[in-house]
Structures are given as C-alpha cells and as structure tokens.
Amino acid sequence: MTDDNTIDVKNNFNHLITEEKNKHTVYCTKCPSKILSSTMGKHLRIEFNLPHMSQKKNCESVECELLADYWMVPDMYMFDNIGFSKTVESGIKYLICADCEIGPIGWYDDNTKQSYVALSRVKHVEDS
Amino acid sequence: MAKKSYDLLFKLLLIGDSGVGKTCILFRFSDDAFTTTFISTIGIDFKIKTVELQGKKIKLQIWDTAGQERFHTITTSYYRGAMGIMLVYDITNEKSFENIVKWLRNINEHANEDVEKMILGNKCDMDDKRVVSKSRGEGIAREHNISFLETSAKANINIEKAFTDLTLSILNKTPGREPTDVPEKINIDRKSDRLSNRCC
Numbered sequence: 001m002t003d004d005n006t007i008d009v010k011n012n013f014n015h016l017i018t019e020e021k022n023k024h025t026v027y028c029t030k031c032p033s034k035i036l037s038s039t040m041g042k043h044l045r046i047e048f049n050l051p052h053m054s055q056k057k058n059c060e061s062v063e064c065e066l067l068a069d070y071w072m073v074p075d076m077y078m079f080d081n082i083g084f085s086k087t088v089e090s091g092i093k094y095l096i097c098a099d100c101e102i103g104p105i106g107w108y109d110d111n112t113k114q115s116y117v118a119l120s121r122v123k124h125v126e127d128s
Numbered sequence: 129m130a131k132k133s134y135d136l137l138f139k140l141l142l143i144g145d146s147g148v149g150k151t152c153i154l155f156r157f158s159d160d161a162f163t164t165t166f167i168s169t170i171g172i173d174f175k176i177k178t179v180e181l182q183g184k185k186i187k188l189q190i191w192d193t194a195g196q197e198r199f200h201t202i203t204t205s206y207y208r209g210a211m212g213i214m215l216v217y218d219i220t221n222e223k224s225f226e227n228i229v230k231w232l233r234n235i236n237e238h239a240n241e242d243v244e245k246m247i248l249g250n251k252c253d254m255d256d257k258r259v260v261s262k263s264r265g266e267g268i269a270r271e272h273n274i275s276f277l278e279t280s281a282k283a284n285i286n287i288e289k290a291f292t293d294l295t296l297s298i299l300n301k302t303p304g305r306e307p308t309d310v311p312e313k314i315n316i317d318r319k320s321d322r323l324s325n326r327c328c
Binding site: 037062 | 178
C-alpha cells in the first residue's frame with residue numbers, strides 16, 4: 001500500500017524467509033527508520049502475547065495480540081536502530097522503533113539476551 | 129555465532145536536572161488525542177543507533193537518567209562503561225545551568241576519568257524565555273575544556289550534530305585507530321623536553 005516494493009505480510013510469511021533468515025531489510029511501519037539488515041534475524045515460530053501498539057485510553061487492562069512469527073536476533077547490537085522499554089516482568093523488555101517510538105514491535109528477554117521482532121509489526125523492503 | 133556487524137560500540141549517557149529536556153533529546157513520546165501509546169506509560173530504558181563516521185560503522189547505546197536525576201542516585205554503576213556524556217541544561221532555567229558544575233563534580237567522582245563530555249544548552253528555540261546567555265554556556269564549557277552546543281530537541285536544532293560531535297571525539301581517541309596516534313611517543317618527547325630544560 002505504501003512503497004511499490006513493500007511486501008505485504010498479512011497472511012503468509014514464507015516469501016520473507018530465506019534459509020530461515022530475513023530475506024529483506026526490516027523497517028518501521030510508521031517512519032523511515034531502518035531496524036534490521038537482511039539475514040540478521042532468524043525466523044522462529046513462538047507464541048507470545050504482544051500488547052497492541054495502540055491501547056484504548058482509560059482502559060485498565062492491556063489488550064494483547066497472540067503472535068507467532070518472529071525474527072530472533074541473538075545480539076542486540078545486530079540491530080541498526082532499536083529502542084528498549086523498561087523491564088516489565090521477569091526480564092522482559094518491549095522493543096520499539098528508535099526514531100518514532102512506535103511499539104511494541106517485539107520483545108527482548110534479558111535472561112537469554114535474545115530479541116524477537118514480530119514479522120507482522122514491521123515493514124519488509126527488498127534490498128535495492 | 130552471528131558475524132559482527134559493526135566496528136565499534138560506544139555507550140553514551142544523557143545527564144542533567146529533570147525538566148531540561150534530556151528525554152526529548154533522545155525520546156519523543158508521540159501521543160495522539162484518541163489513543164495513548166502503550167510504551168509511553170512503561171518508559172524507555174535505552175536505544176541502539178547505528179552511525180557511520182570516517183568509514184567506521186559505530187553502534188551507539190544511549191541511556192537517559194529519567195526519574196533518577198538527583199545527584200546521590202547517580203553513582204558508579206550508572207556510569208560504568210560510559211564513553212561519552214551529554215550534560216544538559218535548560219537555557220530558560222538558571223538553576224539547571226548552575227547545577228552543571230555539580231554534575232561535573234559527580235562525573236569526576238564516579239565516571240571513568242577519560243570519558244568524553246559535552247555540554248548542551250537545550251530549548252534554544254525558546255529565546256523569549258532565555259535566562260542563560262549563550263556566552264555563559266560557552267564560558268563554563270571553556271573553563272572545563274569541554275565542547276558546547278545550544279540545542280533544541282523540539283525544533284530539531286543541533287541534536288544530530290551533538291551526537292555526531294560526541295561520537296567523533298570518542299572515535300578520535302580510540303586507541304589503535306591511527307598508527308600515528310601513539311601517546312607514549314608524545315610522553316617520551318615531553319619528558320626529554322623537560323629534562324633538557326632542567327639541564328639548562
């Protein structure tokens with residue numbers, strides 16, 4: 001819907017994966033910030049309840065979305081640009097865009113030092 | 129293990145009184161009328177940004193002190209590993225400027241002695257409310273031999289330059305970067321100068 005070479009990720013993720021890695025460069029969906037270079041993330045299917053990027057105001061409970069497809073990044077310095085929230089529970093931090101701060105786009109586990117970026121919350125653009 | 133995707137890694141800190149706009153320099157909470165971003169209620173811990181300078185790919189890990197701005201709460205553990213510090217005051221707040229000296233003392237006590245420092249006079253877009261002149265900012269920076277910039281996080285003035293300048297000063301003293309940058313050699317020369325002076 002945006003750029004011509006932006007790839008739709010709504011349903012099937014197979015076309016985004018090459019040898020278990022991210023085939024394309026990962027960008028923020030809301031701003032031009034580059035998040036992850038191609039092949040830096042490993043595709044993992046793991047169920048995690050990620051809070052919605054927008055929450056209703058004056059609503060006490062946090063609404064989440066159960067997502068299962070993530071790019072696992074073993075070392076935080078492999079990201080080009082990324083932000084980390086404060087720890088929310090048992091070593092979990094949420095990942096956000098380092099520039100516009102939209103998020104969560106994934107989560108980070110301080111116990112394993114691994115980061116997980118939700119495929120459905122980022123934009124995949126073919127390297128030119 | 130994955131290949132290393134960068135040449136250097138620098139840890140930077142933002143320090144200064146609360147309300148001077150440190151958080152705005154690094155963090156820009158977006159908040160529209162209908163929804164509140166979930167993250168703004170939790171708060172941000174740190175960011176990783178990648179810059180390329182002098183052909184080197186440099187990862188910056190940038191920390192803010194949000195919520196623990198009183199001197200006694202910022203101690204050695206916070207400064208550990210820091211290679212660059214941005215010391216921020218607000219040009220519309222006299223007290224925040226006066227406290228720069230206290231922050232410098234705190235840094236000298238707790239941070240690594242070769243940490244690169246930079247003083248930022250923030251909110252320079254609010255000239256009508258200014259109480260600290262630019263020359264006073266320059267003066268204190270000169271006195272402590274630290275570089276200085278006036279910035280506006282709101283109007284995006286000099287923010288990029290502040291990060292680039294601080295990163296460059298760290299880069300320029302990173303050992304092994306230039307084969308000619310051998311401090312021992314300079315020391316030996318100085319010593320021999322002093323010796324010959326004494327002889328005369």
